[in-house]
Amino acid sequence: MSKNQEFVKFDKVDKSYDGKVLVVKDLNLDIAEGEFITMLGPSGSGKTTCLMMLAGFETPTNGEIYLDANPISNIPPHKRGIGMVFQNYALFPHMTVYENLAFPLKVRKISKDDIDKKVDKALSMVSLSGFENRMPAQLSGGQQQRVAVARALVFDPAVVLMDEPLGALDKNLRESMQYEIKHIHESIGVTVVYVTHDQSEALTMSNRIAVFNDGKVQQLSSPDKLYEEPVNSFVAEFIGENNTFGGEVVDLSNGSCKVKLSHGEILANPISVKSKGERTTVSIRPERALINPENKMDNNHAGTIEEVIYHGDHTRVRLNLLGNSEFILKVPNSSKNLDIKLGNKINIGWNSQDARALDPK
């Protein structure tokens, strides 16, 4: 059975709350069946609004949302059959874990035996068997989270929405829950739409990530492409660490361009520059710039070390390079003893292919 590539489809969706500002602008987004898609963006970027429109708690101001080719704007939330995990779990505090999980099944008039079976299965899926009679308040944050996930899945919804579900957990628990949710997704193949502002969460879990800013999807692609090949300076800035140079394109020829900075010139990969004379922001990932490179690289510049921060597995070095005093380097600690000392001058090199000339900031 071939998977439906347009299982969930946002078609030219606009949303405004006050009639003055568009929170979501002309959103077009196709989500394939069984996909794990993450909406990533800073707060106020419209990602949660999109999720609420999909769940049915907000109506699009314009445009239509399709679920399995059916328009759903006029279907109330309880008839959409979409599971949802809320930011604060939203477990019913007056019901036991069992009753919480049985709630969606009871309202669907499923027989008692089937309810027992399904609840059992869902609880064992999140490894909480034996917790049926606990009240939510008697569970730890991680356990409550798992109950919320189990409850959103117990009635076999076609789509599960998760609204920053791990936001309230501490770092270690958050990481282990990320893997757990990912594994559950892989084993049951449900379509997941996940909202987060945490980029590392998005990178580890998703098939595809939609980066939101200012009500628009800035880039929709797989995690590796998003990191390696950001299409604009917002994405480059938002995902991972990033060294930037602002300048003017002075030459543009066969797949590379020359950018004039305030102090000197660099070669870069023209992504969104089209002609000479344009302003641009050149973005280089810290790990792509090397100290004293052995191989010949087409960008080679000398910089002064201004700060050294020890991070255990690596050392972060802040340089003043070509007038940019915020240039960051990550030096693995296993590498040969480089002369990294405050105030030293060192030689930095990178390939013009890795220096992406994007839109100006």
Add this chain to the structure above:
Amino acid sequence: MSSETQQILTTDGIPLSVSLKKAERKNKIKAFLLVVPLLLFLIITYILPIGDMFMRSIDDKMVTNMLPKTFTAMEKWDGKEMPPEEVFAGFYSDFKILVQNKEHGKLAQRLNKEKNGFNSIIKKLFRQVQRNKIDEGQSIKEQIMKVHKRWRDVEYWQAIKRTAPPYTTAKYLKGMDMYYGPDGNIMQVEEDRRIHRILWLRTLEIAFFVTLFSFLMGYPIAHLLATLPMKYSNLLMICVLLPFWTSLLVRTASWMILLQQQGIVNDFFVMIGLVADDNRPEMMYNKVGTYVAMTQILLPFMVLPLYSVMKTISPSLMRAGKSLGGTPFIAFWKIYFPLTIPGIGAGCLLVFILAIGYYITPALVGGASGTLISNQIAYHMKTTLDWSFASAMGLMLLTGVLVVYWVYNKLVGVDNIKLG
């Protein structure tokens, strides 16, 4: 193992529990001193008056103190046949002292309450005593029995004996339209004179319906308050609290202006053609007036606890209920409503208890069929001056409230109450 049984010492060698107490003592004294003003206030204004009320309500020492020798002699009397000579002798010597102090009238009044007919025979005896007609050398029993035939009736002597104990529960029985019969049995007042029982039932009925109406009206308001955006909810909150800042009398008076037969509400009904001008309905000086005015006045006491509970219910719970497939009604009934029960309990308990003791409003707008037991208490305090009866009814009301509280505790649990 032995270390567990050993006393733990501080570094100074003092047992740990002793030095802990010492360290805590100062704080405990400080905390107690802070509470003392309130404690004194409560004792002086609340506990002592209630104790005084209780003593008044059961006090029956008057006759006991007036006829000490009679009652001493009566201890040997079996109370079935005519009392022996000693009882008459004791009664005569007690009565002489009363005549000297001019207190025989009080005795007549009190004994007449116990049994009709005492008034005249005591007056007759008084005249005999005043004229020194009783010869102390002869049998006093014979002479007193000659004064009036009722003195020969054993029932009157039984009635005197019944007033012997210094305490009585008669006032409480009276509050329930009952009294002690001639042989000490509890009897019912004749059917057409049972006014108190009707008042008790009406008080309960009005308190119940006022609570119900406040709940039905307060629940949606509280929900709106809890879910509206701040700028609107503040305005609505002021509307809810406004009655609190207005004098109770002013509010009641405005209800009178609104509800009377030539009042604004009736005018409006006539204007829109709901009722004929010559057939304006009575909305005041009956139960309707009491219901309307009391519900409005007590509504904030329902709204505020409900609001404080609803404010804590996350809106995502309702959303979760809906996204899991519950219709809006199921989501409300299975999720929202159960979570508001602590607020419902607190609001209903508050309104019910306040309504049960309400006084001014029913007195002003209730008319004859809308007055409550507290109006009766006030009547006895101010008009008949039967303070002991008023005290007894006040205590019965207090007991009723405590019973309501107890039942509520059994059903919902007081720990679940949330007042804010």
